[in-house]
Amino acid sequence: MFENLQDRLGSILNGLTGRGALSEADVSAALREVRRALLEADVALDVVRSFTDRVREKAVGAGILKSIKPGQMVVKIVHDELIEMLGGEGVGIDLNAPAPVVVMMVGLQGSGKTTTSAKIAHRLTSRDRKKVLMASLDTRRPAAQEQLRQLGVQANIDTLPIIAGQSPTDIAARAVQAAKLGGHDVVILDTAGRTHIDEPLMVEMADIKKRSNPHEILLVADSLTGQDAVNLARNFDDRVGITGLVLTRMDGDGRGGAALSMRAVTGKPIKLIGVGEKMGELEEFHPRRIADRILGMGDIVSLVEKAAENIDAEKAAAMAAKMAKGKFDLNDLADQLSQMQKMGGMGGIMGMMPGMAGMKDKMAAAGLNDKLFGRQLAIISSMTKAERANPDLLKHSRKKRIASGSGTDASDINKLLKMHRQMADMMKMMGGKGKGGMMKQLMGGLAGKMGLGGGGMGGMPDLSNMDPKQLEALQKQAEAAGLGRPGGMPGLGGGGLPGLGGAKLPGLGGGFPGLPGLPKKK
Numbered sequence: 001m002f003e004n005l006q007d008r009l010g011s012i013l014n015g016l017t018g019r020g021a022l023s024e025a026d027v028s029a030a031l032r033e034v035r036r037a038l039l040e041a042d043v044a045l046d047v048v049r050s051f052t053d054r055v056r057e058k059a060v061g062a063g064i065l066k067s068i069k070p071g072q073m074v075v076k077i078v079h080d081e082l083i084e085m086l087g088g089e090g091v092g093i094d095l096n097a098p099a100p101v102v103v104m105m106v107g108l109q110g111s112g113k114t115t116t117s118a119k120i121a122h123r124l125t126s127r128d129r130k131k132v133l134m135a136s137l138d139t140r141r142p143a144a145q146e147q148l149r150q151l152g153v154q155a156n157i158d159t160l161p162i163i164a165g166q167s168p169t170d171i172a173a174r175a176v177q178a179a180k181l182g183g184h185d186v187v188i189l190d191t192a193g194r195t196h197i198d199e200p201l202m203v204e205m206a207d208i209k210k211r212s213n214p215h216e217i218l219l220v221a222d223s224l225t226g227q228d229a230v231n232l233a234r235n236f237d238d239r240v241g242i243t244g245l246v247l248t249r250m251d252g253d254g255r256g257g258a259a260l261s262m263r264a265v266t267g268k269p270i271k272l273i274g275v276g277e278k279m280g281e282l283e284e285f286h287p288r289r290i291a292d293r294i295l296g297m298g299d300i301v302s303l304v305e306k307a308a309e310n311i312d313a314e315k316a317a318a319m320a321a322k323m324a325k326g327k328f329d330l331n332d333l334a335d336q337l338s339q340m341q342k343m344g345g346m347g348g349i350m351g352m353m354p355g356m357a358g359m360k361d362k363m364a365a366a367g368l369n370d371k372l373f374g375r376q377l378a379i380i381s382s383m384t385k386a387e388r389a390n391p392d393l394l395k396h397s398r399k400k401r402i403a404s405g406s407g408t409d410a411s412d413i414n415k416l417l418k419m420h421r422q423m424a425d426m427m428k429m430m431g432g433k434g435k436g437g438m439m440k441q442l443m444g445g446l447a448g449k450m451g452l453g454g455g456g457m458g459g460m461p462d463l464s465n466m467d468p469k470q471l472e473a474l475q476k477q478a479e480a481a482g483l484g485r486p487g488g489m490p491g492l493g494g495g496g497l498p499g500l501g502g503a504k505l506p507g508l509g510g511g512f513p514g515l516p517g518l519p520k521k522k
Contacts, residue, residue, distance in 0.1 A: 006294050008037035013078065013295070017071035027059045027074060034078065042257025044230050047085065047264040055081050079295055085260060086287035091244065091269035093120070097215040100133070100179035100187045104212065105246075106205055106236055107220035109193035112248035114144065116220050116274060117190040118151035119282040120246075125157060126280075130185040135160035135175035137168040137208060138192040148190055155279055158184065168192060168204060172212040189214065197232065202239040209240060216243050218271065221258060223247040229258035233266045242266070247285070248274035259290070328427040330388040333420050334380045337373045375408055376416050382406040391417055 012033045016026070031052050038048045058077045095101050103120070105113050117134055124130040134152055136159075138144035145162045152159035160175045172189055179187040189212060194201045209217070219242045221229045236242055245266070247259055250273040263270050270285040380388060382405035387393050394402070399413050406412075 005037060005041040008040070009034065009078075009295060012037065013071075013075045016074050024060050027056070030074070031056055031059070038260070041260065044257070044261040044265060047261050050264070051081055051085055054084075075295070079291055082291040082294060083287045085264050086290055087263045087269050087285075088287060090284055090286040090288075091271055092284055093124075093218075093271055094216060094243070095124075095128070095130070095186065100176065100184045101216070102176060102187045102189065102212050102214040103216045103218060104189045104191065104209065104214035105218055105220055106191050106240060106242065107193055108197070108232060109141070109195050111193065111220045111222045112274060113193060113220045114138075114148050114151070114190050115277075116246055116248060116272075116282070117148065117188050118155055118157070119274065119279055120218075120272070121152075121157045121186075121188055122155045122279045123282055124186055125155070131158075131183065132186045132188060133158045133160060133175065133179045133182065133184040134188045134190065135171060135178075136162075136190045137171050138190060139166070139168055139171075140192050144190075144192070158182070169207045169211045172208045176212050187212075197235050202235075205236075205240045217241060218244050218246050219268075220246045220248060221262065223250050223258045223273075225258055230261045230265045233262050233268070237266050237268065242268055244269050244271040246270075246272045246274070251275045251281075263287075328420075328424045330380050330383065330391055330420060333423065334377055334388075337377055341373060375406070375412060376419075378406040379408055379413055379416050391420060 012030055016030055034055070035048055035052045038051065039045065055074075055077055058081075059074050093103065105117050107113050114136070121132040121134050124132050134148055134157060136145040136148040149159045149162065151157075160171070160178055163171075163174075166174070168191065175187050175189060178184075189208065191205060191208060192201070217240060219233060219236050221232060223229070225232070233242070233245065245262055245268055247262075247270055250259070259270065259273075262268075273283050273285050275281045275283055379402060382402045383394075387398065387402075394413070394417065396410075399410050402413055403409050
């Protein structure tokens with residue numbers, strides 16, 4: 001999502017920042033291109049028009065055109081207006097009401113209501129420690145109620161027992177009563193969808209609303225539907241009254257117009273976005289972070305949050321102890337590759353790193369993608385415990401057996417072993433004596449430049465224990481230190497990361513987050 005828009009806006013705004021001075025004609029020409037890029041991304045016409053008008057009004061003032069870096073000021077104005085268009089501040093699900101809080105899910109058939117209902121229930125259970133009851137009100141679609149029950153079993157969440165022949169309004173009333181008796185904090189009502197908006201659907205929704213008195217009415221919309229999603233949101237808001245939006249399939253290759261339009265058209269906040277099929281792949285919608293990604297500024301805070309969720313603290317401590325001794329075997333390499341996959345793979349991580357979004361094409365050209373990591377994990381899985389612990393055992397006959405077991409060939413195994421050898425060499429350097437080793441010095445130096453002290457790895461704070469406000473503060477400090485701008489890592493020569501040799505990649509003489517920098521062999 002947003003990749004085409006990111007490329008287009010990036011090239012337009014880079015053209016502005018590269019100039020010493022800007023005329024009014026330069027700004028107007030750039031805004032014409034921005035307008036075209038937004039329309040191609042399927043953003044609603046009236047939204048595009050008001051966006052470009054607001055940017056033009058601020059960008060052609062005398063203060064901008066005479067400022068030291070007018071191009072960068074225009075980029076800042078576009079960035080700020082993009083955040084405003086997406087909703088300013090992020091808004092989560094509001095549970096500030098007497099228990100049980102009723103959350104009603106509405107939307108068209110096929111938009112992902114049932115799966116999203118289960119994802120929200122899982123999120124409230126695991127993150128907010130709420131007791132949740134789910135109820136399916138969809139009596140028309142075959143096995144819809146059974147589908148929600150199965151999802152409840154998978155996620156260990158209570159579901160309302162199915163009674164055949166009950167009407168949706170009766171099920172809603174029974175669900176609220178059952179939640180009161182069962183001591184549940186939240187009730188999620190999964191209503192029926194239609195292939196299109198029709199009168200009976202809207203009447204049914206209004207009746208359910210009257211019987212269950214929901215505190216939140218969330219419209220679930222497919223982010224790939226483009227302009228239609230805006231009309232859908234308008235209709236549901238006029239007839240039922242929605243309190244927020246949930247966009248599904250944000251991990252798809254759509255153009256992103258729905259996400260950019262719906263908030264501006266309805267005035268209702270986008271509360272959550274679905275970024276995958278798995279139960280945990282639901283994220284809060286943060287307008288600032290989305291705007292940062294669209295303009296190629298990265299998203300350090302989301303990257304840190306993903307790392308905190310997916311990185312096993314005990315494994316990380318054990319890895320640090322091994323690093324201190326200069327040890328690094330193939331089991332450790334497999335752990336590193338698995339963690340990267342959990343955090344969204346190479347492309348997902350790079351999209352969140354400042355100034356690194358443009359590296360995706362270079363990675364693909366070099367054959368470095370998530371399939372490569374999958375192959376490498378398959379090779380390691382085909383080895384014995386002794387071979388993983390001691391790669392020196394791998395001679396020709398063993399390599400032949402591993403290649404057969406993993407569906408690869410000897411050259412793939414040799415590349416993996418070379419990569420491991422280079423990383424093991426780096427581990428020895430990192431675990432070396434003198435001022436706490438290279439890694440400690442690097443991380444401590446970076447922390448010093450960002451004005452952060454104490455804790456963590458040689459001066460970096462312990463990111464996993466920070467709350468969202470502290471993470472936002474860290475993002476601002478990072479931007480102030482030059483980390484939030486493309487090519488602006490402090491003292492690292494144009495977008496490089498500490499110890500990673502200028503943001504290079506494994507096998508290209510550099511490194512990657514979680515995979516330390518690879519030195520060139522002499």
